[in-house]
Amino acid sequence: MAQAESYGYTVARLRAMENRLLDSGAFQRMLDAEDLQGALKVLNETCYSSWLVEMKNEGAFDGAIEAELNYVYREIGQFVPDKALVTLCKMPYDFHNIKVLLKSSFLQKSGGARRWDLLTRLGNVSPEFLIESLESEDYRLLPFGLRSAVPQCLAQWEQFHDILEIERQLDDLLFSEMLKLAAKLERKGVVEWVRGRIDAENVRNLLRLRRMQVENTRIAGFLHEGGIISVERLLSLTGEPLESWGRLLAYTDLTGALSELQEIADFDRLIVDVEKSLDDYVLRVVEQTRFSSTSPEYVLYYLWLKEMEAKNVRIILVGKANGASRDVLRGLLRHVSG
Amino acid sequence: MDQVVATLLNTMSEQLGAMIAVLGAGIAAGFAGSGSAIGIAIADEAAAGVMTEDPGKFGLALLLLALPGTQGIYGLLAAFFAILKVGLLGGAAVKVTIWQGIGIFGSLMPIAIACYYSAVAQGKASAGAILLISKRPEEIGKAVILPAMVETYAVLALLLSIILMNSIKL
Numbered sequence: 001m002a003q004a005e006s007y008g009y010t011v012a013r014l015r016a017m018e019n020r021l022l023d024s025g026a027f028q029r030m031l032d033a034e035d036l037q038g039a040l041k042v043l044n045e046t047c048y049s050s051w052l053v054e055m056k057n058e059g060a061f062d063g064a065i066e067a068e069l070n071y072v073y074r075e076i077g078q079f080v081p082d083k084a085l086v087t088l089c090k091m092p093y094d095f096h097n098i099k100v101l102l103k104s105s106f107l108q109k110s111g112g113a114r115r116w117d118l119l120t121r122l123g124n125v126s127p128e129f130l131i132e133s134l135e136s137e138d139y140r141l142l143p144f145g146l147r148s149a150v151p152q153c154l155a156q157w158e159q160f161h162d163i164l165e166i167e168r169q170l171d172d173l174l175f176s177e178m179l180k181l182a183a184k185l186e187r188k189g190v191v192e193w194v195r196g197r198i199d200a201e202n203v204r205n206l207l208r209l210r211r212m213q214v215e216n217t218r219i220a221g222f223l224h225e226g227g228i229i230s231v232e233r234l235l236s237l238t239g240e241p242l243e244s245w246g247r248l249l250a251y252t253d254l255t256g257a258l259s260e261l262q263e264i265a266d267f268d269r270l271i272v273d274v275e276k277s278l279d280d281y282v283l284r285v286v287e288q289t290r291f292s293s294t295s296p297e298y299v300l301y302y303l304w305l306k307e308m309e310a311k312n313v314r315i316i317l318v319g320k321a322n323g324a325s326r327d328v329l330r331g332l333l334r335h336v337s338g
Numbered sequence: 339m340d341q342v343v344a345t346l347l348n349t350m351s352e353q354l355g356a357m358i359a360v361l362g363a364g365i366a367a368g369f370a371g372s373g374s375a376i377g378i379a380i381a382d383e384a385a386a387g388v389m390t391e392d393p394g395k396f397g398l399a400l401l402l403l404a405l406p407g408t409q410g411i412y413g414l415l416a417a418f419f420a421i422l423k424v425g426l427l428g429g430a431a432v433k434v435t436i437w438q439g440i441g442i443f444g445s446l447m448p449i450a451i452a453c454y455y456s457a458v459a460q461g462k463a464s465a466g467a468i469l470l471i472s473k474r475p476e477e478i479g480k481a482v483i484l485p486a487m488v489e490t491y492a493v494l495a496l497l498l499s500i501i502l503m504n505s506i507k508l
Binding site: 008009010011012013014015016017018019020293294 | 391
């Protein structure tokens with residue numbers, strides 16, 4: 001990894017870029033808009049404006065959000081001393097694309113339509129290359145361990161038709177590859193950030209599995225190794241009531257994110273609230289780096305803020321398109337201001 | 339032959355004192371200048387980063403960029419004092435003994451060491467302050483004060499160097 005001192009330019013530039021992130025005032029104005037058109041009008045006054053003009057119709061705002069994110073990743077990739085930091089943040093999109101392609105291929109085999117419209121250009125590898133690799137069954141050039149994982153997933157599907165198991169394997173591979181790349185960067189903060197993301201995913205999985213009433217014996221397989229909180233510790237939560245999870249993990253930073261579990265009225269609503277808190281938790285893992293003028297972790301901090309901004313914009317626009325109430329949407333918004 | 343060696347030794351001992359003082363002056367100006375260059379480079383990186391996104395911040399950043407440069411001036415000032423004292427910049431020739439030369443050399447060390455480290459530290463502080471004004475330009479007053487605190491110790495070192503140099507009677 002490059003010396004921290006070489007991050008002076010990068011951190012300063014990102015600090016200046018942070019000023020262009022949408023603040024709570026902009027989100028509030030979007031929420032106050034009468035309809036989708038009004039919200040898009042507000043968005044048109046922000047850094048998203050250049051992508052909105054390319055929109056074919058009002059419903060195509062996802063493309064504009066993706067284009068803005070893609071632009072930011074590309075821009076930062078050009079001046080960050082360690083490109084691996086950007087690669088790390090983009091890696092989940094590669095795995096998302098692989099999942100979409102595999103599911104499309106399974107659907108096609110059973111007579112369904114393939115869903116290539118769900119592919120994203122935010123990954124490290126272009127969707128075209130992934131499609132070509134899968135269609136030609138030539139996986140040799142696939143990165144991040146996908147070279148062997150993809151044929152394994154295909155064989156798994158042929159044998160068991162278990163999509164959940166395939167997703168689990170791919171998620172496992174994603175986090176182990178992220179940890180491997182973070183370790184290569186030799187920065188404690190970067191590794192901690194990945195471990196924080198693993199924690200967030202594990203808690204999210206625990207809650208989802210509890211909602212699906214999956215047996216405790218099956219849960220272990222859905223938890224990923226490498227998080228700040230061990231899998232064993234998380235597994236011990238499965239026998240406990242949700243209200244006590246925050247207390248049992250009081251020694252970790254996750255306890256704040258789990259405070260939502262104190263008031264359980266509606267499980268679906270609870271999961272949404274906890275997911276929001278978990279996103280904030282991932283931000284908090286690298287939050288203290290914003291006080292340093294040369295911290296490489298600040299790249300992760302900024303990119304996570306940008307991801308959350310894009311998520312908020314998507315939540316508001318989807319909500320407006322579907323007539324969701326302003327208060328419900330406000331409750332779903334992530335922390336963005338730096 | 340013995341006479342030649344004796345004359346050479348005599349000339350050396352007469353000039354060695356002045357040369358040691360000159361060496362001290364060189365080190366003072368060199369170290370202080372190097373520290374300033376490094377400090378300004380650190381602050382420059384931050385300023386370049388901010389100005390890439392917001393060129394309008396040039397005026398504010400320039401003020402902060404200049405701060406680590408003062409140590410280099412202090413070093414040069416102390417070096418001038420030293421070479422003036424030993425009469426190398428005009429005036430009547432001054433005879434400097436080896437011990438007086440060592441004394442002048444020692445008096446220049448506070449400025450050489452303190453200016454080098456304080457300039458590098460001030461460069462880092464200025465970089466932080468540039469980040470501050472990138473987000474809050476209205477806080478330029480506070481942003482200048484923070485790195486200026488580091489300056490105190492360079493000024494104290496300059497003061498001590500001058501006092502020590504003046505205490506050496508030629």
